[in-house]
Amino acid sequence: MADHAWHEFPSPSDLAGALSDAVARQLQAAVEERGSATIAVSGGRTPALFFDRLSSHGIAWDKITVTLVDERFVPNDSPRSNARLVAQHLLQNEAARADFIGLYNSAENVEDAAEEASAALARLAWPLDVVVLGMGADRHTASFFPDAADIEALLLPGEGPSVLPVHALSAGEPRLTLSMQRIAGARFLALHIEGDDKKDTLEAALAATPGPASPIGAVLKAAKNTAQIYWAPKR
Numbered sequence: 001m002a003d004h005a006w007h008e009f010p011s012p013s014d015l016a017g018a019l020s021d022a023v024a025r026q027l028q029a030a031v032e033e034r035g036s037a038t039i040a041v042s043g044g045r046t047p048a049l050f051f052d053r054l055s056s057h058g059i060a061w062d063k064i065t066v067t068l069v070d071e072r073f074v075p076n077d078s079p080r081s082n083a084r085l086v087a088q089h090l091l092q093n094e095a096a097r098a099d100f101i102g103l104y105n106s107a108e109n110v111e112d113a114a115e116e117a118s119a120a121l122a123r124l125a126w127p128l129d130v131v132v133l134g135m136g137a138d139r140h141t142a143s144f145f146p147d148a149a150d151i152e153a154l155l156l157p158g159e160g161p162s163v164l165p166v167h168a169l170s171a172g173e174p175r176l177t178l179s180m181q182r183i184a185g186a187r188f189l190a191l192h193i194e195g196d197d198k199k200d201t202l203e204a205a206l207a208a209t210p211g212p213a214s215p216i217g218a219v220l221k222a223a224k225n226t227a228q229i230y231w232a233p234k235r
């Protein structure tokens with residue numbers, strides 16, 4: 001089983017407060033140590049409250065770059081866009097001063113879009129200071145879907161492009177994902193999940209062999225630093 005630390009809270013609101021405090025501390029420390037900081041965040045339904053709280057922290061947002069762990073190959077104004085969620089909930093208040101690099105671009109196909117997104121991220125200082133992951137009921141994290149055509153290759157932690165294209169029937173549309181190396185290399189890696197169903201899913205995923213049937217298990221196993229798991233029951 002991967003090395004991880006478990007943080008449990010009575011409600012999503014308590015979780016959002018604690019996770020945003022921890023992330024803000026990491027980002028501010030990175031700015032003080034290295035002059036700038038980076039964070040990659042997830043999309044989906046779970047992170048909105050955490051984003052709202054983080055956006056109000058008075059840290060040096062003008063020295064912080066925000067990017068995405070993964071994205072749907074849809075324009076930024078689509079209701080399914082993770083960039084849209086981040087714009088509406090995170091790049092607000094104090095955090096409106098942050099720089100944002102999304103993964104979507106209007107390339108003809110998701111393969112070309114991944115190349116362009118990798119080029120856009122090339123100016124970042126690696127490793128990322130903070131990565132906050134989510135997890136789906138099928139044990140996917142980022143866009144590492146168990147039914148992705150090349151899931152075994154996607155889960156390899158070796159060097160390569162920062163952003164990869166993903167085709168998975170269960171994902172709906174093609175996806176763009178940060179690579180395993182970029183995610184697992186984060187200085188501070190958190191997994192944010194809520195509800196008994198996701199707790200059960202994670203326990204089963206961690207008990208399974210890390211790999212295509214358990215992408216979240218593979219990521220936590222590959223993590224360079226102890227993964228911090230944040231959980232609360234649903235409202």
Ligand SMILES: O=C1O[C@H](COP(=O)(O)O)[C@@H](O)[C@H](O)[C@H]1O
Binds near residue numbers: 044045046134
């Ligand atoms: O497809 C996605 O789903 C996961 C989990 O989303 P949630 O709605 O169950 O919170 C998310 O982590 C990922 O970034 C997103 O693209």
